[in-house]
Amino acid sequence: MKFCSITSGSSGNCQYIETENARILVDAGLSGKAIETNLKEIGVDPHSLDAIFVTHEHSDHIKGVGILARRYHLDVFANGNTWLAMENTVKQIETSKQNCFVNGEAFFYKDLAIYPMSIFHDCVEGTGFVVENQEKRISLLTDTGWVNSKMLEKMSGSDLYYLESNHDLQMLQNGPYPRRLKDRIASNRGHLSNDHAAEILGQLLSRKGEHVVLAHLSGENNMPIIASRTAREYLEKRKFHEGIDFILEVAKPKMNSNVIEI
Ligand SMILES: [Zn+2]
Ligand SMILES: [Zn+2]
Numbered sequence: 001m002k003f004c005s006i007t008s009g010s011s012g013n014c015q016y017i018e019t020e021n022a023r024i025l026v027d028a029g030l031s032g033k034a035i036e037t038n039l040k041e042i043g044v045d046p047h048s049l050d051a052i053f054v055t056h057e058h059s060d061h062i063k064g065v066g067i068l069a070r071r072y073h074l075d076v077f078a079n080g081n082t083w084l085a086m087e088n089t090v091k092q093i094e095t096s097k098q099n100c101f102v103n104g105e106a107f108f109y110k111d112l113a114i115y116p117m118s119i120f121h122d123c124v125e126g127t128g129f130v131v132e133n134q135e136k137r138i139s140l141l142t143d144t145g146w147v148n149s150k151m152l153e154k155m156s157g158s159d160l161y162y163l164e165s166n167h168d169l170q171m172l173q174n175g176p177y178p179r180r181l182k183d184r185i186a187s188n189r190g191h192l193s194n195d196h197a198a199e200i201l202g203q204l205l206s207r208k209g210e211h212v213v214l215a216h217l218s219g220e221n222n223m224p225i226i227a228s229r230t231a232r233e234y235l236e237k238r239k240f241h242e243g244i245d246f247i248l249e250v251a252k253p254k255m256n257s258n259v260i261e262i
Pocket of ligand 1: 009013058061
């Protein structure tokens with residue numbers, strides 16, 4: 001399986017997953033053009049894409065969904081409430097290309113089994129995805145203020161965790177955002193903090209060299225070096241050693257051509 005976080009953060013989110021039989025995007029929160037350019041950069045012809053899986057209707061996740069779906073005749077997957085909420089942005093998509101899943105119910109697409117899990121976020125019905133084929137499993141979880149035991153159970157055993165590490169709590173509290181927005185971000189329907197992400201990883205990792213990609217970092221209230229240090233220090237204290245038990249990266253907010261092969 002191949003994974004590339006094309007872009008991550010409040011200015012746009014788009015992740016690419018490739019297996020033998022499937023080439024999918026999880027979200028397409030940049031312009032169609034920008035996503036096309038970056039796919040070409042990693043050697044992927046956009047014509048070879050199969051589908052886009054949508055996590056939720058916020059514009060940093062769906063900006064390019066309609067354009068790409070129409071241009072390349074892609075299947076688009078979202079749950080029913082998200083379809084309704086994103087209708088105005090995504091606009092017309094062929095009925096035969098509109099696919100609806102139910103959160104909490106696994107489904108199959110080509111050589112993939114996909115488990116959509118409900119997230120805790122200020123959208124109509126957001127989703128995190130566990131995507132697996134015969135050999136490998138990837139968990140993608142961002143835009144959630146809370147992670148419950150069911151989510152942990154579904155994600156455990158993954159070869160790659162693409163996990164939100166949105167903000168440093170101190171930077172958020174001392175930063176420029178108005179109080180209401182700070183409270184929203186830190187709430188259990190907002191975003192995961194660095195500390196929270198580290199804790200989650202402590203529960204998920206199993207000392208078999210899993211990849212960790214810290215994702216959806218805030219440009220205002222976080223820095224890659226702080227996010228990775230928080231996770232590393234927390235995990236090292238619990239005897240998880242970087243480079244042996246886990247491989248740590250931070251997803252870049254700008255276009256990124258780093259492909260991880262698992
Ligand atoms: Zn987002
Ligand atoms: Zn969001």
